Amino acid sequence: MAVPLGAFIAVSAVLFFIGTAGVLVRRNAVVILMSVELMLNATNLALVAFSRRYSSIDERGSVFVVFIFVVAAAEVAVGLAIVLSAYRNRPTVDVDEIRSMRG
Amino acid sequence: MYDFIEPALFAVLTIATIASGAGVILANRITTSALLMAFTFLNVAGMFLLLGAETVAMFQVLIYVGAITVLILYGVMFTPQSPRPYGLFFQTQKWWAALFVVPIAIFVALVSFTFRDSATLAPKGGDLLPLATSVFRDFAFPFEVASVLLLAAMVGAIVLVKRDEE
Numbered sequence: 001m002a003v004p005l006g007a008f009i010a011v012s013a014v015l016f017f018i019g020t021a022g023v024l025v026r027r028n029a030v031v032i033l034m035s036v037e038l039m040l041n042a043t044n045l046a047l048v049a050f051s052r053r054y055s056s057i058d059e060r061g062s063v064f065v066v067f068i069f070v071v072a073a074a075e076v077a078v079g080l081a082i083v084l085s086a087y088r089n090r091p092t093v094d095v096d097e098i099r100s101m102r103g
Numbered sequence: 104m105y106d107f108i109e110p111a112l113f114a115v116l117t118i119a120t121i122a123s124g125a126g127v128i129l130a131n132r133i134t135t136s137a138l139l140m141a142f143t144f145l146n147v148a149g150m151f152l153l154l155g156a157e158t159v160a161m162f163q164v165l166i167y168v169g170a171i172t173v174l175i176l177y178g179v180m181f182t183p184q185s186p187r188p189y190g191l192f193f194q195t196q197k198w199w200a201a202l203f204v205v206p207i208a209i210f211v212a213l214v215s216f217t218f219r220d221s222a223t224l225a226p227k228g229g230d231l232l233p234l235a236t237s238v239f240r241d242f243a244f245p246f247e248v249a250s251v252l253l254l255a256a257m258v259g260a261i262v263l264v265k266r267d268e269e
Contacts, residue, residue, distance in 0.1 A: 003113045006216035008150065011117050013211045015124050015143075022128035030178045034127055034140045037171060041147050044159075052154045052230075059233040062159050063242050066234070069166050070249040074256030076171050080178040081263035093182045 008049035015042035029083045029093045033076060040072045113153055120146040133179045141172040158231045 015038060022035025044065045051061025087093055090100070123146065126139040144167040151160035238246055 003110055003153065004216070005218050007113065007117075008154065009218065010212065010215040011120060011150070013215060014121055015147075018121070018124040018128060026128055028133060030133060030175065030182060031128070031136055033178070034136055034175060037140065037167070037175075038124055038127060038143065041144060041163075041167065044163075045147055045150055048151055048154055048156050048159055052156055059156075059230050059237050062156055062230055062234050063237045065159055066162065066238060067242075067245060067249055069162055070253060073166060073171060074252055076174055077260040078256050078263070080174060081260040083178060084181055085263050087182050091183070 005049055005053050009046055012042045012046040012049070015039075015045065027094050027096050029086070029095050029098075030080075032095065033079045033083070036079075037072060037076065040068055044068055109153065112149070116146050116149045116153070120150070133184055134176070137172060137175045137179055140175065141168050144168045144172070156230045158229070158234050 019035045019037075019039035019042060022038065023032050026032055026035065047061040047065050047068075051059055051065075083093055086098055090098060092098065120143055123139045123142045127136045127143065130136045130139060144163060148160045148163040148168070151157075151163060
């Protein structure tokens with residue numbers, strides 16, 4: 001086991017920041033969903049790394065990863081449904097243009 | 104003798120993950136973003152394999168590379184390609200952004216590489232048995248709640264997308 005734990009955590013941090021930058025910079029709602037998926041995946045990587053290196057018997061971190069899989073699947077299904085219904089009301093997926101709920 | 108294989112694989116996976124992850128938010132075409140996202144997920148699955156979590160890697164390939172990518176591709180198919188892919192802020196504030204990012208990057212690097220590696224290695228024999236034991240014994244109730252959540256999300260997605268008949 002030659003790769004240190006910190007290397008995995010660093011990759012996870014970089015991937016999380018890439019996802020954050022995507023959410024902040026891109027204005028297409030579908031790309032924002034993709035960036036959120038990248039952030040969730042970075043979290044999964046950190047959880048699995050800690051779980052494999054620190055717990056000797058049970059796999060609590062991997063259990064959390066399985067639940068994150070479930071929540072990510074639900075999130076992307078409902079998110080895409082919201083994007084599609086918003087696109088049906090106004091013909092755009094640019095989140096700067098969808099402002100009918102802005103006060 | 105073969106100790107160099109694991110760091111070499113890790114280096115390749117790291118470069119591929121970060122490059123394709125950056126490509127997701129930098130690509131102009133949304134289809135390119137979606138396929139690069141699938142490639143990122145595949146590389147993260149390789150990292151799970153390096154960590155010895157084969158079951159999680161299999162779930163990753165099945166759910167992320169398979170299901171979520173197909174769902175996102177359907178979303179790309181049903182929506183138009185935006186003519187203005189980037190937001191209009193951040194372009195004029197490069198130096199402030201750098202001033203903000205560099206301390207955070209240094210802090211993250213320091214914190215990442217100060218973790219004490221545990222002396223006990225992960226147990227041999229894969230992670231399927233401990234994972235299944237944990238899920239179905241200690242986390243049986245959250246497991247059922249997760250199934251209810253998936254059902255509710257599925258029904259909600261259908262109701263949101265369904266056209267009004269009348």
